[in-house]
Amino acid sequence: MQNIAFIGLGNMGAPMAQNLAKAGYALTVFDLVPAAVGDAVKAGASAGKAVADCVKQADAVITMLPATEHSRKAYLAPDGIIASAKKGALLVDCSTINADAAKEIADAAASRGFAMLDAPVSGGTAGAAAATLTFIVGGAENDLERARPLFEKMGKNIFHAGGSGAGQMAKICNNMLLAIQMIGTSEALALGVANGLDPKVLSGIIAKSSGRNWTTEVYNPWPGVMENVPASRGYAGGFGTDLMLKDLGLAAEAAAASGANTQLGAVARDMYRRHAAQGGGNLDFSSILNTIAAIS
Ligand code: NAD
Numbered sequence: 001m002q003n004i005a006f007i008g009l010g011n012m013g014a015p016m017a018q019n020l021a022k023a024g025y026a027l028t029v030f031d032l033v034p035a036a037v038g039d040a041v042k043a044g045a046s047a048g049k050a051v052a053d054c055v056k057q058a059d060a061v062i063t064m065l066p067a068t069e070h071s072r073k074a075y076l077a078p079d080g081i082i083a084s085a086k087k088g089a090l091l092v093d094c095s096t097i098n099a100d101a102a103k104e105i106a107d108a109a110a111s112r113g114f115a116m117l118d119a120p121v122s123g124g125t126a127g128a129a130a131a132t133l134t135f136i137v138g139g140a141e142n143d144l145e146r147a148r149p150l151f152e153k154m155g156k157n158i159f160h161a162g163g164s165g166a167g168q169m170a171k172i173c174n175n176m177l178l179a180i181q182m183i184g185t186s187e188a189l190a191l192g193v194a195n196g197l198d199p200k201v202l203s204g205i206i207a208k209s210s211g212r213n214w215t216t217e218v219y220n221p222w223p224g225v226m227e228n229v230p231a232s233r234g235y236a237g238g239f240g241t242d243l244m245l246k247d248l249g250l251a252a253e254a255a256a257a258s259g260a261n262t263q264l265g266a267v268a269r270d271m272y273r274r275h276a277a278q279g280g281g282n283l284d285f286s287s288i289l290n291t292i293a294a295i296s
Pocket of ligand 1: 064070095
C-alpha cells in the first residue's frame with residue numbers, strides 16, 4: 001500500500017497525515033477548509049478536488065472527521081468514498097463516531113467488496129504530532145494487519161478491540177473516563193488554589209501520588225503549570241469541548257441502549273454542556289476548569 005488518501009485535516013488529521021508523508025507514503029488529501037489542504041500540500045501531499053477525486057487512486061483511505069454525520073456522508077454519499085474508491089482499497093475511519101453507525105458503514109463497504117476498520121485514536125494532538133497515538137481498532141484481524149504499517153507510522157500502541165464497531169465502543173468508554181478525570185483534576189486544583197496552594201506545586205504532588213491520571217501527568221488544565229498544553233495557550237487547539245460533548249452523548253446513547261449505569265458520565269455531560277453554553281465549546285475541553293473555578 002503506497003498511495004494513501006487522507007480526508008479531514010483538522011487538529012488531529014493534519015499531523016497524522018504529515019507523519020505518513022514523512023514516512024514516504026504518496027498522500028492525496030482533502031478537507032473542506034482550503035487552508036488545511038494548502039498546509040498539507042506544502043508538506044508534500046497532493047490535493048484532491050473532492051472526496052471522490054481524493055480516493056480514486058488510493059490503496060488505503062483514512063478519514064479523520066469530527067462526528068458520525070460527517071463519516072456517514074463521506075462514506076455513504078452517492079459521490080462518497082464507497083462509491084468512488086479503487087477496487088481492493090482498505091477503508092479506515094479514525095474519527096470517533098457512534099459504534100452502530102460504524103458497523104452500518106462497514107457493512108455498506110463490505111457489500112461493495114471493501115474491507116473497513118473503525119480505528120479511533122487516543123493520545124491528543126501532541127500524540128498525533130509525535131506519532132505516539134493509540135489506535136483502538138474494530139474489524140477483521142487480517143485487515144488490521146494490512147493497516148498496521150500505517151498505524152505504526154502514526155502511533156505507538158495498536159489494539160484490536162473486536163469486530164466492526166468495537167473500536168468505537170472502547171474509545172467511547174475511554175473518553176467518558178477522560179471527561180470525568182478532567183473534571184476531578186480541575187476540582188482538586190481549584191480547591192487547592194482556593195486554599196492557598198500553588199497549582200504547580202499541587203500538580204507535582206498529585207502527579208506522583210494516588211490521584212495521578214493522564215490529565216495531571218501530561219495535560220494539566222491549569223494555565224502555566226505545563227508547557228505545550230492547551231491550558232498554557234488560552235485553551236486553543238487540542239480536543240474541543242464540543243467534541244468531548246459529542247463523545248459523552250455517544251456514551252449516553254450506548255448506556256441507554258445497554259442499560260449500563262453511567263451516573264458520573266451523565267454528570268460530566270451536564271457540566272461540559274453548561275461550559276459550552278458559557279462560550280467554551282470551541283476551546284480545548286480542559287477549559288472546563290474555568291467554569292469550575294468560577295463557581296468555587
Ligand atoms: P477538527 O474539527 O479539528 O478536524 C476535523 C476536520 O474535518 C476539519 O478540518 C473539517 O474541515 C474536516 N471535515 C469535516 N467534514 C469534512 C468533509 N465532508 N470532507 C472533508 N473534510 C471534512 O477535529 P479533530 O480534533 O481533528 O478530531 C477529529 C476526530 O478525532 C473527532 O472524531 C474527534 O472526536 C477525534 N479525536 C480528537 C482528538 C483531539 O485531541 N483533538 C483526540 C482523539 C480523537
